[in-house]
Amino acid sequence: xxxxxxxxxxxxxxxxxxxxxxxxxxxxxxxxxxxxxxxxxxxxxxxxxxxxxxxxxxxxxxxxxxxxxxxxxxxxxxxxxxxxxxxxxxxxxxxxxxxxxxxxxxxxxxxxxxxxxxxxxxxxxxxxxxxxxxxxxxxxxxxxxxxxxxxxxxxxxxxxxxxxxxxxxxxxxxxxxxxxxxxxxxxxxxxxxxxxxxxxxxxxxxxxxxxxxxxxxxxxxxxxxxxxxxxxxxxxxxxxxxxxxxxxxx
Amino acid sequence: xxxxxxxxxxxxxxxxxxxxxxxxxxxxxxxxxxxxxxxxxxxxxxxxxxxxxxxxxxxxxxxxxxxxxxxxxxxxxxxxxxxxxxxxxxxxxxxxxxxxxxxxxxxxxxxxxxxxxxxxxxxxxxxxxxxxxxxxxxxxxxxxxxxxxxxxxxxxxxxxxxxxxxxxxxxxxxxxxxxxxxxxxxxxxxxxxxxxxxxxxxxxxxxxxxxxxxxxxxxxxxxxxxxxxxxxxxxxxxxxxxxxxxxxxxxxxxxxxxxxxxxxxxxxxxxxxxxxxxxxxxxxxxxxxxxxxxxxxxxxxxxxxxxxxxxxxxxxxx
Numbered sequence: 001x002x003x004x005x006x007x008x009x010x011x012x013x014x015x016x017x018x019x020x021x022x023x024x025x026x027x028x029x030x031x032x033x034x035x036x037x038x039x040x041x042x043x044x045x046x047x048x049x050x051x052x053x054x055x056x057x058x059x060x061x062x063x064x065x066x067x068x069x070x071x072x073x074x075x076x077x078x079x080x081x082x083x084x085x086x087x088x089x090x091x092x093x094x095x096x097x098x099x100x101x102x103x104x105x106x107x108x109x110x111x112x113x114x115x116x117x118x119x120x121x122x123x124x125x126x127x128x129x130x131x132x133x134x135x136x137x138x139x140x141x142x143x144x145x146x147x148x149x150x151x152x153x154x155x156x157x158x159x160x161x162x163x164x165x166x167x168x169x170x171x172x173x174x175x176x177x178x179x180x181x182x183x184x185x186x187x188x189x190x191x192x193x194x195x196x197x198x199x200x201x202x203x204x205x206x207x208x209x210x211x212x213x214x215x216x217x218x219x220x221x222x223x224x225x226x227x228x229x230x231x232x233x234x235x236x237x238x239x240x241x242x243x244x245x246x247x248x249x250x
Numbered sequence: 251x252x253x254x255x256x257x258x259x260x261x262x263x264x265x266x267x268x269x270x271x272x273x274x275x276x277x278x279x280x281x282x283x284x285x286x287x288x289x290x291x292x293x294x295x296x297x298x299x300x301x302x303x304x305x306x307x308x309x310x311x312x313x314x315x316x317x318x319x320x321x322x323x324x325x326x327x328x329x330x331x332x333x334x335x336x337x338x339x340x341x342x343x344x345x346x347x348x349x350x351x352x353x354x355x356x357x358x359x360x361x362x363x364x365x366x367x368x369x370x371x372x373x374x375x376x377x378x379x380x381x382x383x384x385x386x387x388x389x390x391x392x393x394x395x396x397x398x399x400x401x402x403x404x405x406x407x408x409x410x411x412x413x414x415x416x417x418x419x420x421x422x423x424x425x426x427x428x429x430x431x432x433x434x435x436x437x438x439x440x441x442x443x444x445x446x447x448x449x450x451x452x453x454x455x456x457x458x459x460x461x462x463x464x465x466x467x468x469x470x471x472x473x474x475x476x477x478x479x480x481x482x483x484x485x486x487x488x489x490x491x492x493x494x495x496x497x498x499x500x501x502x503x504x505x506x507x508x509x510x511x512x513x514x515x516x517x518x519x520x521x522x523x524x525x526x527x528x529x530x531x532x533x534x535x536x537x538x539x540x541x542x543x544x545x546x547x548x549x550x551x552x553x554x555x556x557x558x559x560x561x562x563x564x565x566x567x568x
Contacts, residue, residue, distance in 0.1 A: 093353070096350070098344075098349070101313055101339060103340045240315075240317065
């Protein structure tokens with residue numbers, strides 16, 4: 001049965017806290033959330049600190065662009081670990097039915113789930129990027145420093161991180177709502193999280209010039225993609241299908 | 251389905267549940283068809299039927315999780331429709347067969363989540379009350395995955411009590427429990443009744459239904475029978491008196507065949523089954539007659555058909 005559109009912060013917070021408590025005690029989630037950032041910071045740091053003197057500026061630009069792209073894989077991939085499990089995991093455990101029996105609305109449930117995935121993913125991504133900035137500001141050459149500490153590139157990194165994480169989460173929730181197996185949901189979600197990164201690749205490889213104007217245009221585009229993702233997830237979230245595996249109301 | 255939003259309407263508000271010709275199909279498959287019944291406030295209503303009879307689907311439909319295909323129902327006096335689903339959910343609770351607890355969360359944390367979902371005014375106090383009601387307060391910090399099935403059922407029950415439901419749906423609450431845990435759950439159910447909560451109980455355990463329920467319904471896609479167990483028993487079976495004597499009765503023609511109070515009888519050696527009208531008035535008369543004729547009686551009493559007999563007769567007859 002359809003649920004009335006409503007938001008109540010207490011209910012959203014309840015779902016979010018419940019999810020975070022669950023993740024905190026889930027060894028797979030913890031290990032993955034620790035390993036992925038380490039992997040995604042090592043490659044950029046090695047790439048940047050191995051730049052030899054005399055390398056031409058366009059090559060430095062590209063290498064730094066690709067390094068920064070690497071770090072945007074964190075908000076794309078970390079949420080898939082968390083939110084792919086979200087709905088299908090609840091279904092597997094038999095915990096979905098008791099939740100849906102309460103007066104929670106579909107939006108409250110999904111927003112709570114999304115926030116529980118977006119908050120740690122963005123926090124980890126910002127933390128890793130912070131380490132990267134600190135390392136480069138302390139040890140990188142002035143030439144590299146000037147490319148990294150460049151307005152549009154920083155803007156892309158800070159603004160696109162939550163937007164990419166948002167897309168990734170909606171894609172995961174949509175897939176998780178329609179699959180019956182956690183592993184299938186995770187694999188499909190990882191694939192589905194990648195398309196928005198195309199924009200970042202275009203900036204990284206200088207196909208699109210990383211200016212403030214273009215950074216803002218594409219940020220708006222990502223925001224619209226997020227809103228479309230949210231609409232899609234709301235539409236795909238069908239209680240009857242989730243509980244009984246059928247929607248054919250004859 | 252109608253979309254009117256009225257609640258607490260007319261005579262349907264007098265009942266905890268009022269169901270009229272409710273049906274649910276999944277494509278071509280019928281889960282249940284044209285079921286009608288009423289449950290008064292404070293009753294324990296047993297909903298019995300074989301596997302696949304539509305019991306759980308009925309609970310989910312009345313609990314607003316599934317949309318009925320046709321018919322209408324009032325839950326707690328509120329009309330069952332899309333616009334009322336949240337109102338209905340705030341006055342009911344459902345404990346599914348699998349209590350569905352978050353294994354990595356403690357009992358307290360599980361209940362805290364639901365306390366917030368129900369927006370309880372004083373969640374801590376209410377959680378403590380619910381846990382005390384099921385004797386789990388001292389174990390509130392245990393992780394749910396470490397609990398036995400019986401304890402999980404109790405946590406599920408505690409969770410169901412958080413919102414002070416008017417109507418509590420219990421789907422096979424003692425399924426898979428050992429006799430001690432079953433007894434505990436049954437005592438908890440009786441305790442709920444004493445608090446005025448209407449209990450809608452689906453169960454396979456017929457002795458449990460007989461022990462707990464004020465009224466039972468037997469469903470096998472369609473509603474087959476409904477009523478108080480005694481009423482159903484007298485509808486389905488003739489009253490039978492079982493008589494055991496020390497020696498076989500010699501003068502059966504006079505004492506049994508020609509006895510106007512006995513409709514028919516059968517025997518196996520010294521055990522006689524007598525079909526009579528009203529056992530409570532007939533038994534003293536029969537005893538007097540037999541004693542006067544020097545028949546030595548070992549035992550005499552009404553042979554009560556169990557709910558299992560009723561169930562089997564109903565389900566086997568289709």
